[in-house]
Amino acid sequence: MPKNVKQKTVSALEDVTLTTNEKILKECHVLYTHPDNGLVKIAEELGFTLLAPRKKITVILIGNHSAGKSSFINWYIEEHVQRTGVAIETQGFTFVTSGRKRESLTGNATLHLYPHFKPLQEIPGVVDYLATEVSTSKQKKFSLVTFVDTPGLVDGDMKYPFDVNEAINWLGDLADLIFVFFDPIGQALCKRTLNLVEELNSRHPERLRFYLSKADEAGHESDRQRLDSFFNKVESTFQET
Template sequence: MKLCGLHQRKKQQILQRPYRSCGRSTTRPSSPWNRLIDGEITSKPMVLFLGPWSVGKSSMINYLLGLSDSPYQLYTGAEPTTSEFTVITHGEKIRSIEGIVMAADSSRSFSPLEKFGQNFLEKLIGIEMPHKLLERVTFVDTPGIIENRKQQERGYPFNDVCQWFIDRADLIFVVFDPTKLDVGLELEMLFRQLKGRESQIRIILNKADNLATQDLMRVYGALFWSLAPLINVTEPPRVYVSSFWPYDYAPDTSRELFKREEISLLEDLNQVIENRMENKIAFIRQHAIRVRIHALLVDRYVQTFKEKMSFFSDPELVFQEIVDDPDKFYIFKSILAKTNVSKFDLPNRDAYRDFFGINPITNFKPLSAQCSYIGGCLLEKIEKAITNELPALLSSINSGKQPGLSSCEATGCGEKPKNRYRKN
């Protein structure tokens, strides 16, 4: 067996820790005008698996859920096998759900995926199963990156779909194996999409027991060499080195290191679940900041449009001039003069050309028109939530935490998960 004694007990303890639900949560949409549906707000933490084909993403999920060699395991193989986005969630019984059903159910957090078209929904599948870990987290397996395949060959906007999941993931495992360290255009695009999400990224060097210790050190260095231009942060991401499958490690390899790395990964996963409430509140506040800035920008566009319009002006030409060159009219600079607005939070200027192409500017009223004597101003309510209410809620949760293990963590609560012993 690969894990036994203390390691098995540690692993079991991690997976049976109680799940604390705050009832409401949020996502981190890439655009402030994205609507959050109820299913997204109340969703469990999402763990996303990305990486090249045949690096062991599906095998890793099978191992974490104890599905290996069972009738319900995700299909794996040496060739590219996963062509669908597979969402593994908790359910009372094991069953699969078609993508069109997931998109049609507004109670789920995946109904917005319908915007990517029917071709994509045919490549989306959900799997429900009664597993203790899935009561606390949702896993998403993705098609492997194939550098010689163009996005249009997939039949749907692959990068846009990946971005949707990235924006909503609480933890992102980017999986490599020692034979697939080269970086091509599709992988480079993926890391560009991960920009700003470095704190959620974990790099997995899988199948590490295929190498002797000296070769593994060289591969580890080569991995960082390949990723250095793509992850431009002062602190490198956490890298886990092990073989995440149920079989024994190869002889004469770093067995103790692999065991410790696996326990560390499980602790990391548990930490994301334990910090769910704090993370969700922080992300709600982050989204509120984006909404506030977006409202201020649209209001500024509206004001500028009305100021430049005259009786003889062509509305389309006037507004086209404003959208094409917002700096000429100090659209964005005027927002920076507002309180608590950082230049680093300002969205892309080009995004508003697309936004107003879908939403005509004549549909919007000034923010001053959104105030009433009884209800107050909508913008003031958002500012109050950002400045006072959400930080106070976060403080109240942190102050209620007790150091050390809870009684459930110390003694176990409810049904204990079945021990998953590794095979020889």
């Protein structure tokens, strides 16, 4: 089959399979990337660089070590791409995104794929702990989302191989949504998590969403109510500031 016919067939197939939201995002993207009269090209002619908007929203998940961040991603996409467990499984940052074939990418390939995230390489050590997992899952709204799984946060002597606070703050500035996970058993009051949430909240209160994970382990009804009120307090504290 000639190449242009093949391309047309692929894009016709895409038009049928894409949802309305995906089509809108795709059209916005083409406004920027059209080779003849896209905004990126026009900007280039005027001497400055423009990045096309991302076609997906970026959701960064933060929280204490073992709060259930990676499990949430696996549940959402209905595929076990992220390791989970009580040990510190997620040491770096992993982008989990949808694509046509299942693959795992290194840090440099990740930055190549997501030029918006390139400034991350200025934080020493981060690129070595950066990866992307491309999944073919079509569950829920996954085709519209890129999740950023982050290292579990802990207090004390734990030594991170890069400045974890700086990296999370930087990613939070770029993300569309920031999900904060608190688990009832672990270390819901981890100082590092609370400080980070406070910093992010001062800049982007509208992006933050709080989740209480492992509700099934919250024990008796009275425990759950105590948790509920703890949770309400956290939410109102951060929403007021």
